[in-house]
Amino acid sequence: MLPGAQPRAIAARVLDAVLHRGRSLKAELATALPTLPDPRDRALVEAMCFAVLRQPLRYEAALEAWMPRALSRRDGELRALLFAGLAQLDPLQLPAHAALAATVEATRVLGRKHQAGLVNALLRRAQRDGLPATDPRHSHWPSWLRGLLRKQWPEHFDAILANSAIAPPMWLRVNAARVGREDYRAQLAEAGIQSMAPAAPAEALRLDAAVPVSTLPGFAEGVVSIQDLSAQLVADALSPAPGARVLDACAAPGGKSAHLLERDASLRLTALDIDAQRLQRVRSGLVRQGFEDRVELLAADAAELDAWWDGRPFDAVLLDAPCSATGIVRRQPDVVLHRRESDIAALTVLQARLLDALWHTVAPGGVLVYATCSILQEENEAQVRAFLARTPDARSEALDARYGHDREVGRQRLPGEDGGDGFFYARLRRSPPDGSAHPG
Ligand SMILES: C[S@@+](CC[C@H](N)C(=O)[O-])C[C@H]1O[C@@H](n2cnc3c(N)ncnc32)[C@H](O)[C@@H]1O
Incomplete structure (x- = not known):
């Protein structure tokens, strides 16, 4: 089995439970992630699940545009695997060849070998053509909630939906009892991690790009924490x-x-x-x-x-x-x-x-x-x-x-x-x- 197939199959199972069976993402991940020994695989599962759930309608639109018939209810897991496959291309931008091969292989892990060809064809199309454009007014937020927000924040409504669909930056809180913010920022820079310091609060640092917490100097000792x-x-x-x-x-x-x-x-x-x-x-x-x-x-x-x-x-x-x-x-x-x-x-x-x-x-x-x-x-x-x-x-x-x-x-x-x-x-x-x- 290709090494990346297992995390893709697990992401599909988690997404199927969340999208189609009303389960909580946190609870599903808490059960699924410990089954993967490699932390990189766990991070990949999380990245795929979050990317899909931030904008599921983008992926739904691609399937609608490219599949002659809608998937049946029994194919929830397949639909979730396709979403995870598409998210690897956009926004995650994983190397396409390996991502596609591992996602196709994941059909076997899921007992859906007969659907490998379909997955392969759809993901290749996405790789070639990119995802179809979607109407920004369409949103998976429930209509009652959109109605409330439009009424309460008319000028900010579009930005609220758009910003909620983007991964947040990684924010750190430097432990003021242990180290000054600028000193810690210098330690980060030495480790190759760039950051910016906002005016307030005094302990916050925003990383230019997310990194695994294990690479943060002093994380295990409580010198720094992750907090928005x-x-x-x-x-x-x-x-x-x-x-x-x-x-x-x-x-x-x-x-x-x-x-x-x-x-x-x-x-x-x-x-x-x-x-x-x-x-x-x-x-x-x-x-x-x-x-x-x-x-x-x-x-x-x-x-x-x-x-x-x-x-x-x-x-x-x-x-x-x-x-x-x-x-x-x-x-x-x-x-x-x-x-x-x-x-x-x-x-x-x-x-x-x-x-x-x-x-x-x-x-x-x-x-x-x-x-x-x-x-x-x-x-x-x-x-x-x-x-x-x-x-x-x-x-x-x-x-x-x-x-x-x-x-x-x-x-x-x-x-x-x-x-x-x-x-x-x-x-x-x-x-x-x-x-x-x-x-x-
Ligand atoms: C927004 S979270 C708090 C986050 C926390 N202050 C932090 O910074 O890590 C809300 C918390 O309220 C707790 N909670 C809910 N109802 C409560 C109650 N009646 N009494 C005390 N805690 C409650 C929940 O268990 C949850 O942990």
């Missing part, structure tokens, strides 16, 4: 004072907790998440960085205060809320395949419940930062406006920031702006005990 620009800006939005008691209420997998500690070792941090398994990822991240003794980790529903809170207030609370993830479709492309309109209503109820409960844990005069990776206004500014309307001792504070879009409350970055994910941030101040205005 927009996620890193949450630490700026919260900016707790030295020694503050801080709650990260939806902490897993732990990127923002780690960032806060890297910036300031004097923080007294509690990291909470409802999902005990995901909380293990927080723990292992903290171990990698040597922070495990400095954080209280709790598995609980943040809204059930009786279950986890001892009544001692926090100076700063971060609510990085569960959300539609509509701002990170380029990272989780199956989000738009699986999201239902009813999910949004359920999420806004959950977010409001978390906001209301966690507000009790904020010390008078303290702050709560509400953040999401959503670009839907009902999860973001409308959510916060409704909270302010029913919470007399809360007021919104302007963020010291220039990125994204300044909203009536909070700030919104849309996907791809400055290379970052779509993200929303609002900073809420609780009135001090005597009701006097906060000085700063």
Whole structure:
């Protein structure tokens, strides 16, 4: 068997499950990838799956144009293999000869040897003619979601869809406790990895091209982490004072907790998440960085205060809320395949419940930062406006920031702006005990 056939067959199985059987990409990859011993094969499977799911209609259009009859429902795996084959040519631009041969061979691995000729013919056509042009107005995003976005972001709608279909740049967060950003940038350059440093946040570096994490100097020792620009800006939005008691209420997998500690070792941090398994990822991240003794980790529903809170207030609370993830479709492309309109209503109820409960844990005069990776206004500014309307001792504070879009409350970055994910941030101040205005 050709060595590249196995990863192609595995990509086809994963894509078949995600595209045709409503399965989650993350869950399918978690099962499939460990079966491949070579990390390059695992990376290839991921690259093919992400490329296909970011713009499945491009590949569908090619099959429609080139096949005399639509594939039957029984041929879901074949369709997925063809998509993976096409994605290798565009956008992945793998050497065509080897990619085609291995994809054709993958039909055997899938028990579809009789379809090898068809795969060969279609991929050769793609290699010769390129993919047919598609109408940019066609999108695999569900119509209810497109309708919402068109209404809420009329001038940005096309850019949101276009940017969500492109692979994100690789962003690093340099561990400020260990090394300065410019020093680390020089180490990268020595290793042949070029990067640029944005004005904010102070620890972010954007790589000119993605590299395997194992090639990053000091990655295993916690000198650097992978985190999108927009996620890193949450630490700026919260900016707790030295020694503050801080709650990260939806902490897993732990990127923002780690960032806060890297910036300031004097923080007294509690990291909470409802999902005990995901909380293990927080723990292992903290171990990698040597922070495990400095954080209280709790598995609980943040809204059930009786279950986890001892009544001692926090100076700063971060609510990085569960959300539609509509701002990170380029990272989780199956989000738009699986999201239902009813999910949004359920999420806004959950977010409001978390906001209301966690507000009790904020010390008078303290702050709560509400953040999401959503670009839907009902999860973001409308959510916060409704909270302010029913919470007399809360007021919104302007963020010291220039990125994204300044909203009536909070700030919104849309996907791809400055290379970052779509993200929303609002900073809420609780009135001090005597009701006097906060000085700063
Ligand atoms: C957007 S993610 C948080 C990402 C995290 N802050 C980071 O930077 O790595 C949302 C998290 O909220 C958690 N979650 C959902 N409902 C929750 C609840 N009721 N109480 C606490 N955590 C919850 C989920 O398990 C998930 O880990």
